[in-house]
Amino acid sequence: xxxxxxxxxxxxxxxxxxxxxxxxxxxxxxxxxxxxxxxxxxxxxxxxxxxxxxxxxxxxxxxxxxxxxxxxxxxxxxxxxxxxxxxxxxxxxxxxxxxxxxxxxxxxxxxxxxxxxxxxxxxxxxxxxxxxxxxxxxxxxxxxxxxxxxxxxxxxxxxxxxxxxxxxxxxxxxxxxxxxxxxxxxxx
Numbered sequence: 001x002x003x004x005x006x007x008x009x010x011x012x013x014x015x016x017x018x019x020x021x022x023x024x025x026x027x028x029x030x031x032x033x034x035x036x037x038x039x040x041x042x043x044x045x046x047x048x049x050x051x052x053x054x055x056x057x058x059x060x061x062x063x064x065x066x067x068x069x070x071x072x073x074x075x076x077x078x079x080x081x082x083x084x085x086x087x088x089x090x091x092x093x094x095x096x097x098x099x100x101x102x103x104x105x106x107x108x109x110x111x112x113x114x115x116x117x118x119x120x121x122x123x124x125x126x127x128x129x130x131x132x133x134x135x136x137x138x139x140x141x142x143x144x145x146x147x148x149x150x151x152x153x154x155x156x157x158x159x160x161x162x163x164x165x166x167x168x169x170x171x172x173x174x175x176x177x178x179x180x181x182x183x184x185x186x187x188x
Contacts, residue, residue, distance in 0.1 A: 035181050038067045039080070039108045046116040052123070055186060056130075057081075057116060059178035060137070063171060069108050078105035081115030088114055094121075131157050134175050139168040 037043070037058060047054035064082035065071035077084050083091075085102035091114045092100035104110045119133065125141065126132040132155040136144040143165075147153045153162045157176070163169035 032185055035062065035178070035185055036067065037186070039112060042109055042112045043116075046113045049113075050116040050120040052116050052119045053179075055182035056119070056175075056179050057112065058182050059175050060115070060119075060134075062178045063174045069106055069111070078102065079111035080108055081111050083111060083114055083118070087118065091117055126155075129155055131155060131160060131172055131176070134172045135163060135168050138171045139165055 035058070038061075040054075043054050043057045043061075046052075047057050061067060061080045064077075065080050067080065069080055071080070071082065072078050073082055075084070078088075083105055085105065088102060088105055089100055092098075095117065105114075119137065122133045122136050122141065126136060126144075132144060132148070135147075135153075135155075144155075147164055148155055152164050153159055160169060160172055163172065
C-alpha cells in the first residue's frame with residue numbers, strides 16, 4: 001500500500017472507532033427518542049396502583065396509539081391505550097364510576113388508569129402469562145380462551161405464530177419487542 005492510502009485507511013479506522021464510541025456512550029439518550037416516556041407521572045402512578053410494570057404500559061401505548069391521546073381506531077377503540085367504549089363502561093362499573101362518557105377515553109389520566117386496571121384484571125385471569133394477557137388485551141378475553149381451549153394456540157411466546165388472528169399475532173410481537181426495548185433502555 002502507498003503511504004497516502006495507509007494514512008487515509010488509518011484515519012478512517014480511527015474516525016469509525018471514535019464514532020462507534022460516541023454512539024455507544026450516548027446509546028440511552030438517542031435511542032430513547034424512539035421509545036419515549038410520555039405521561040410518565042400518570043403511568044408510574046397507575047401502574048403502581050394496579051401492580052403493572054410501567055414499561056409494559058409504555059410498550060402498549062407505543063403499539064396502540066403511538067402516544068396520541070386523540071387516537072381512535074376504525075373499530076372505535078380510543079385514547080392512548082386504545083380502549084373500546086364497551087370495555088371502558090365495564091371497567092367504570094367495576095370501579096363504581098356511574099357517570100362515564102366514552103369521550104373521556106381521550107383524557108390521558110382516565111385512559112391510563114382504566115388501561116392499567118384492565119391489564120391487572122387480565123393478569124389475574126391469565127396467571128400473569130404475558131403473551132396471553134397481551135392477546136386478550138387486543139382480541140378479547142373470550143377469543144383467547146377459545147383459542148387455548150380449542151388448542152389453536154398454547155399461550156406461549158414460542159408458539160406466537162399459531163395465534164389465529166394476524167392482527168393479534170403482530171400486536172403481541174410488537175408489544176413484546178417494545179417492552180424488551182423499554183426494559184433495556186430504562187432499567188438497570
